Amino acid sequence: MRFTPPRARRHVALLLVVGATVTGCTKVPTNGPLAESNGGGDGPIKVGLVTKTESNPFFVKLRDSARAQAKKQGGELIALSGKFDGDNDGQVAAIENLVQQGVKGILITPSNSGGVIGALKKAQEQGIVVIALDSETDPKDAVSATYATDNTAAGRVLGKYVKASMGKTSPQLVTMDLDPSSAVGKQRRSGFLAGMGLSAKSPAVIGAALTQGDQSKAQQQMENLLQRVGTKVNVVYNINEPAARGAYQALKDKGLTDKVTIGAIDGSCSGVKDVKSGKFAATVMQFPKTMAQQGVSAVIKYAKEGETPKGFVDTGAQLITDKPLPGMSSKDSAWGLKNCWG
Amino acid sequence: MTSTTAGSAGRTNWRDLFARRPVLGPAAALVAAIVVFSLSTDTFASIPNFSLILQQTVVIATLALGQTLVILTAGIDLANGATLVLGTLLMTQLVTGGLNGVLALVVGLAGCVGVATLSGLLVTSLRLPPFIVTLGMLTIVTAVGALYSGGTTTSVPDGILRWMGTTRYLFGRYPFTVGMIVAGLLFLLVWIMLVKTAWGRHVYAVGDAPEAARLTGIAVNRVLLSVYALAGLIYGIGAWLALGRTPTADPNAYQTANLDSITAVVIGGTSLFGGRGSVWGTVVGALIVAVLRSGLTALGIDGNYQNLATGALVILAVAFDQATRRVKS
Numbered sequence: 001m002r003f004t005p006p007r008a009r010r011h012v013a014l015l016l017v018v019g020a021t022v023t024g025c026t027k028v029p030t031n032g033p034l035a036e037s038n039g040g041g042d043g044p045i046k047v048g049l050v051t052k053t054e055s056n057p058f059f060v061k062l063r064d065s066a067r068a069q070a071k072k073q074g075g076e077l078i079a080l081s082g083k084f085d086g087d088n089d090g091q092v093a094a095i096e097n098l099v100q101q102g103v104k105g106i107l108i109t110p111s112n113s114g115g116v117i118g119a120l121k122k123a124q125e126q127g128i129v130v131i132a133l134d135s136e137t138d139p140k141d142a143v144s145a146t147y148a149t150d151n152t153a154a155g156r157v158l159g160k161y162v163k164a165s166m167g168k169t170s171p172q173l174v175t176m177d178l179d180p181s182s183a184v185g186k187q188r189r190s191g192f193l194a195g196m197g198l199s200a201k202s203p204a205v206i207g208a209a210l211t212q213g214d215q216s217k218a219q220q221q222m223e224n225l226l227q228r229v230g231t232k233v234n235v236v237y238n239i240n241e242p243a244a245r246g247a248y249q250a251l252k253d254k255g256l257t258d259k260v261t262i263g264a265i266d267g268s269c270s271g272v273k274d275v276k277s278g279k280f281a282a283t284v285m286q287f288p289k290t291m292a293q294q295g296v297s298a299v300i301k302y303a304k305e306g307e308t309p310k311g312f313v314d315t316g317a318q319l320i321t322d323k324p325l326p327g328m329s330s331k332d333s334a335w336g337l338k339n340c341w342g
Numbered sequence: 343m344t345s346t347t348a349g350s351a352g353r354t355n356w357r358d359l360f361a362r363r364p365v366l367g368p369a370a371a372l373v374a375a376i377v378v379f380s381l382s383t384d385t386f387a388s389i390p391n392f393s394l395i396l397q398q399t400v401v402i403a404t405l406a407l408g409q410t411l412v413i414l415t416a417g418i419d420l421a422n423g424a425t426l427v428l429g430t431l432l433m434t435q436l437v438t439g440g441l442n443g444v445l446a447l448v449v450g451l452a453g454c455v456g457v458a459t460l461s462g463l464l465v466t467s468l469r470l471p472p473f474i475v476t477l478g479m480l481t482i483v484t485a486v487g488a489l490y491s492g493g494t495t496t497s498v499p500d501g502i503l504r505w506m507g508t509t510r511y512l513f514g515r516y517p518f519t520v521g522m523i524v525a526g527l528l529f530l531l532v533w534i535m536l537v538k539t540a541w542g543r544h545v546y547a548v549g550d551a552p553e554a555a556r557l558t559g560i561a562v563n564r565v566l567l568s569v570y571a572l573a574g575l576i577y578g579i580g581a582w583l584a585l586g587r588t589p590t591a592d593p594n595a596y597q598t599a600n601l602d603s604i605t606a607v608v609i610g611g612t613s614l615f616g617g618r619g620s621v622w623g624t625v626v627g628a629l630i631v632a633v634l635r636s637g638l639t640a641l642g643i644d645g646n647y648q649n650l651a652t653g654a655l656v657i658l659a660v661a662f663d664q665a666t667r668r669v670k671s
Binding site for chain 2: 180
């Protein structure tokens, strides 16, 4: 079909005009182009949220819970994010744009706190309260408060459970880790080893792999490790459930799943299902909903009463297993499916 | 945007104008976006916000400037973001290790020039498609960066490496950064090279019809090499700009910058087939993306929808470009 340029151009122009009309709700401007922006005075209290990425189910849960909480308390949530884990530039732009919108507080899950601290400081200088969710900043006092999982404790509870469930068997452990630079990865791993009663240098640790928390990478790494360590392995620690699924698949291909105890951390709905079906012995659930609710409430309280939240607030880590052990607090997979995320 | 003149003659004139000056379409879209956001929100139209938008554009626009040169020769550079990251790692680690700041900058710039020149050499000497060469180079450079940094992020020490991020005030109240000025001058310089020198004409000729260019006596391979080397130098300056904007050297940063820079180039009306396009189109393209992000945030629209809008805009821009380019049969 022959393309007739003038008409096509008119279509494009029409689309642009329609697009402009749809996005613009043509309010009368109250600020001239030279006015300093103050983000508008009245209206609902604006709360900004900056996550690492848009689409990771954990951040989707965080965003949805924050939005619901803001609505409940008469506020309004503006949610932005970086493009990928490590997108400091994108997070900085998001922070700047939120400041420009006159938010009263910013909740952030920092990709890499060093990259965003300068932008956060500028926000604080404008009287905006800044709260970290899910990951701490370095230094910790770059934000007023942090609502997050105590990752060391989450690792420790998993380690203790796995050790108790193995009884007298001496562990031959493989760890599926995150990447060398991640604080969360280090905290969960050292917590797990402490819970198992092992040191990082213990000969019981027969292999370790960097998975970036990615299922296919974890599967490859476990396949390669099994080539090297043979079938000695009887415990696998995993930084998260996708890594655990990858490890499980590699073990299944070798017919080893019956003799290996698999433990994970995260508490996503698919992870809880894997506990229910018996693929994993246990997982440890995090509570993004709690992080978001407490963060939003703190911002609204700050906006209304001027009270700044302070310190590190542990939002909890719950052991989920269908094989409870005496002396260890745990919930079953049915409870897990009611409270999971993603 | 549409012609008010009835009859085909009027329309043809419009089309010729857009075809001769491909920057006009994107520029009109940019102005329209600014007007719409200024009218529909209280917070968009302010000097501090316009300054912010420029600051947010500087790094990607600079990468897109190098990308424009490569695309003008009918090539593409998928490794430019990774090259920039390697530059930031080199500069920062060397200064942290005790090297003088200026020397570290020179080494970082040289590293970026080296990477891009290597791509250029592979393209010209082995006759490999630029897409393949720079795809491989992206993987190699990312790995080199990860090995060199040990996967860890380094904070940028105070001093010359942070200079691009220094804020100054015009008339004591309107903020701008040194990086904005440097990037502006860089664009001006490259524009002059492209439109006022024989080298610039050769770049367009090589991109438009390499065989014809060779027959008229242009040293095609030498022009291509010079384009890749200059692009590398521009990525190196981009690395310096990036350190001023986010004062960390992070091996995981700028993973999508290669595609972001191509987005800016394409929205700006530069043809992926080579030989047609402009530096100012690229500036406009990069600005449109940042204006959309800022304006849609001002309207309270979330990130996912902002990405939808940007994607749609790329396709619209090329559709518009094609519509104005068709030669009458």
